[in-house]
Amino acid sequence: MTGDAILDEFRDAGALLEGHFILSSGLRSPVFLQKMRIFEDPVRTERVCGALGKLIRETFGQVDMVVSPAIGGIIPGYETARALGCKAVFVEREDGEFQLRRGFEIPQGARVVMVEDIVTTGLSSRECIAAIQKHPGTLVGAACIVDRSNGKADVGVPLIALTRLDVPAYPADQLPPELAAIPATKPGSRAITA
Numbered sequence: 001m002t003g004d005a006i007l008d009e010f011r012d013a014g015a016l017l018e019g020h021f022i023l024s025s026g027l028r029s030p031v032f033l034q035k036m037r038i039f040e041d042p043v044r045t046e047r048v049c050g051a052l053g054k055l056i057r058e059t060f061g062q063v064d065m066v067v068s069p070a071i072g073g074i075i076p077g078y079e080t081a082r083a084l085g086c087k088a089v090f091v092e093r094e095d096g097e098f099q100l101r102r103g104f105e106i107p108q109g110a111r112v113v114m115v116e117d118i119v120t121t122g123l124s125s126r127e128c129i130a131a132i133q134k135h136p137g138t139l140v141g142a143a144c145i146v147d148r149s150n151g152k153a154d155v156g157v158p159l160i161a162l163t164r165l166d167v168p169a170y171p172a173d174q175l176p177p178e179l180a181a182i183p184a185t186k187p188g189s190r191a192i193t194a
Contacts, residue, residue, distance in 0.1 A: 001047075001048070001051035001162060002163075003162065003163030003164070004163075006048065006051070006145065006146065006162045006163040007163060009038060009044060009047070009048055010033060010037075010038065010146075012044075013037040013038050013040075013041065013044060014034075014037050015033060015034045015035060015036075015037035015038050016031070016033060016034075017031070017032040017033070017034055017187065018030060018031055018032075019032070019182055019185065020179050020182035020183060020184045020185065021184065021185055021186070021187060022172075022184050022185065022186040023120060023169060024120075025120060025121050025123065025169070026171075026172070027120075027121075027169035027170060027171060027172075028169065028170045028171070028172055028175055028179060028184060029167055029168065029169045029170070030167075030168065030179055031165075031167045032187050033118055033146055033148070034187060035072065035076075035117045035118055035145070035146075036072075038145075039075045039076070045075065045076075045079050046079060046082075046083075048076075048145060048162070049076050049079035049080040049082075049083055049145075050079075050083040051162055052076070052080045052083070052115070052143055052144075052145060052162055053080045053081075053082075053083030053084045054083070055143065055160055055162060056080065056084060056113055056115075056141075056143050056160070057084065059141065059143075059158075059160050060111075060113060060140040060141050060160075061111070061140070062084075062086075062111065063084060063086055063111045063112065063113045063140060064086050064087065064107075064110040064111045064112065064137075065081070065086055065087045065088070065089065065106060065110050065111070065112045065113075065137070066078075066080055066081035066084065066086060066087070066088045066089075066112075066113055066114075066115045067088075067089055067090065067091060067100075067106070067112055067113075067114050067115070067128065067131075067132050068088070068089075068090045068091075068114065068115045068116065068128070069090065069091055069092075069098060069116065069124045069125070069127065069128040070090045070091065070092035070093070071092075072116075072117050072118075072124075073090060073115060073116050073117055073124075073128070074090050075117075076115055076116070076117045076145060077090060077115040080115045080143070081115075089104040089106075090104075091128050091131045091132070097127070097131070098127045098128055098130070098131040099131055100131065100135065105135070106132065106135035106136060106137040107136065107137060108136040108137065109136070109137065109138070110136075110137035110138070111137070111138050111140050112132060112137045112138065112139050112140065113139075113140055113141055113142065113143055114128050114129055114132060114139065114141075114142040114143070114155075114157070115142075115143050115144070116128070116142065116143070116144040116145075117144060117145055117146070118144060118145060118146045118147075118148055119144045119146070119147045119148060119149060119153050119155065119159065119161070120148040120149060120153070120169065121149065121153055122149065122153030122154060122155045122159075125142055125144070125153070125155040125159070126155050126156055129142065129155060129156050129157060139157060140157075141157050141158040141159065141160065142155050142157050142158065142159045142160070143159070143160045143161070144159065144160075144161045144162075145161065145162050145163075146161060146162065146163055146164075146165060147159065147161035147163070147164040147165070148165050148167050148169075149164075150164045150165060150166040150167075151164055
């Protein structure tokens with residue numbers, strides 16, 4: 001799938017929103033990707049995550065395990081692992097820090113890829129990667145459906161994406177006039193961190 005085809009999937013699902021949005025980082029943006037509109041459709045999810053699995057295999061070779069951050073990364077992580085024919089687990093917060101729970105383990109020698117839905121600043125990806133690195137196994141890289149940072153986010157390992165966007169994001173006190181003129185909404189699920 002090309003980057004344009006991925007964006008078409010978002011458009012067709014009503015998941016590419018335009019307006020004035022407050023991102024979970026606290027930054028403001030004229031574009032929001034409501035990824036759950038993609039994931040509510042199993043056929044669309046299979047198509048998109050199948051493409052991500054193909055890109056992972058082409059870039060990193062065969063992997064044994066996909067690890068994703070809860071909650072937003074669980075569906076794409078699982079579906080990408082299914083396309084790769086490997087296991088899928090997720091990390092979740094315990095005392096404010098991502099941890100493997102529920103009896104999940106990363107075995108010695110396992111080739112692991114971290115899968116995320118959308119990367120903006122890379123914060124949740126870095127936190128997920130830090131949790132993975134506390135376990136045996138080899139973290140070969142990270143993958144996401146959309147890299148909103150257009151390759152600028154440093155997650156600490158090689159990051160591949162089905163598409164990269166150069167979408168502006170602004171601190172609340174540095175909005176361009178056209179964005180400041182639109183009422184802000186917070187469509188995501190995560191609490192604002194800044």
